Amino acid sequence: MGDKLFLSSPHMSDEGYEKEYVNEAFDTNWIAPLGKNVNEFEKELAEKVGSKHAAALSSGTAAIHLALKAIGVGEGDVVFCPTLTFSATVNPIIYQNATPVFIDSDEETWNMSSKALEKAFEKHPSVKAVIVVHLYGLSANMDSIMEICRRYDVKVIEDAAESLGGYYKGKHTGTFGDYGVFSFNGNKIITTSGGGMLVSDNEERISKTRFWATQSRDQARHYEHSELGYNYRMSNVSAGIGRGQLKVLEERVARKKYIFDYYKRELGSLEGVSFMPDNDWDEPNYWLSSMTLSGKVRPIEVMEGLEKENIEARPIWKPMHLQPYFEKYDFVGTGVAATLFENGVCLPSDTKMSDEDLARVVKTIKELW
Numbered sequence: 001m002g003d004k005l006f007l008s009s010p011h012m013s014d015e016g017y018e019k020e021y022v023n024e025a026f027d028t029n030w031i032a033p034l035g036k037n038v039n040e041f042e043k044e045l046a047e048k049v050g051s052k053h054a055a056a057l058s059s060g061t062a063a064i065h066l067a068l069k070a071i072g073v074g075e076g077d078v079v080f081c082p083t084l085t086f087s088a089t090v091n092p093i094i095y096q097n098a099t100p101v102f103i104d105s106d107e108e109t110w111n112m113s114s115k116a117l118e119k120a121f122e123k124h125p126s127v128k129a130v131i132v133v134h135l136y137g138l139s140a141n142m143d144s145i146m147e148i149c150r151r152y153d154v155k156v157i158e159d160a161a162e163s164l165g166g167y168y169k170g171k172h173t174g175t176f177g178d179y180g181v182f183s184f185n186g187n188k189i190i191t192t193s194g195g196g197m198l199v200s201d202n203e204e205r206i207s208k209t210r211f212w213a214t215q216s217r218d219q220a221r222h223y224e225h226s227e228l229g230y231n232y233r234m235s236n237v238s239a240g241i242g243r244g245q246l247k248v249l250e251e252r253v254a255r256k257k258y259i260f261d262y263y264k265r266e267l268g269s270l271e272g273v274s275f276m277p278d279n280d281w282d283e284p285n286y287w288l289s290s291m292t293l294s295g296k297v298r299p300i301e302v303m304e305g306l307e308k309e310n311i312e313a314r315p316i317w318k319p320m321h322l323q324p325y326f327e328k329y330d331f332v333g334t335g336v337a338a339t340l341f342e343n344g345v346c347l348p349s350d351t352k353m354s355d356e357d358l359a360r361v362v363k364t365i366k367e368l369w
């Protein structure tokens, strides 16, 4: 059997950039707390995406949590978020004792449907914040979503955990809303082994985020606390890995696009196969190549066929409104996300895969037709 092929796993630079930054941290004993790599990683990431300020945190989930806090979301507040996402988008809403309302996807973007969002605003006019997700690196329809949210004067958090390196109409995803969130978890397009970043043009809120993330220690000789705190900062070692990874981001996006184009070319004409949407205003980072199946061959057969060949594949995210823990919350939509879940498959999109590896995936799938 061939080597295991992954959906998406860590891929350090050939040049060893990450090691240089990590070694520097070791040599100066600045492995923690904070330090030069953290400050520089914040600056470099903010510059890369075109945001004014950034706070390096322990995870993307922590970044979503503190973005909600920065907006003032608290007990009883309603927050809209897409139903088609990873649970990490929603959990922080619950941490803040707020109430999620799940919004359906549209077929054009797979992301938050503007139509369903409008309906949700009519149903829950007192909503406090909206979280938008750029699933698999595909951008949501930001012009329309931002227009609606501005009209209702509601703050927007962009969960760009999966879309670092991707653009909507030439502007980096994660920089349209009031706050943007990135993740450097092990499966993301670049990784720090684990970590996240909150970006915003609001300098005061970003420095407040750093304060909350270091246990809310007031200015005093002793430890003085007038607010609830969290231990959410990124370590100087992780930030060193991140600085090295940032140097190869464009290279990773190019390879992800190559993988997507390869699959689409080789598999796109099989009966019932449609690939994820390719809108002309969107420059995705192609984090995970995904397709839907409407013909005789079902997703389970593809996943089992690949598994037998030691190749990882997975369904599209199971919608949150169908999850046992979240099904008690309101859902606004028509069932697009549920259909994507039923028919969707995420294909191995690991940037370490060679052309021979890709040929192996394609051959295994084609044999099912």
Ligand SMILES: *Cc1c(COP(=O)(O)O)cnc(C)c1O
Pocket (backbone or CB within 6 Å): 058, 059, 060, 061, 062, 085, 086, 088, 089, 133, 159, 161, 162, 182, 183, 184, 185, 194, 195, 196
């Ligand atoms: C990975 C991910 C997160 C969470 O990031 P972590 O760094 O793992 O906490 C949030 N939202 C989405 C859509 C993700 O894919």
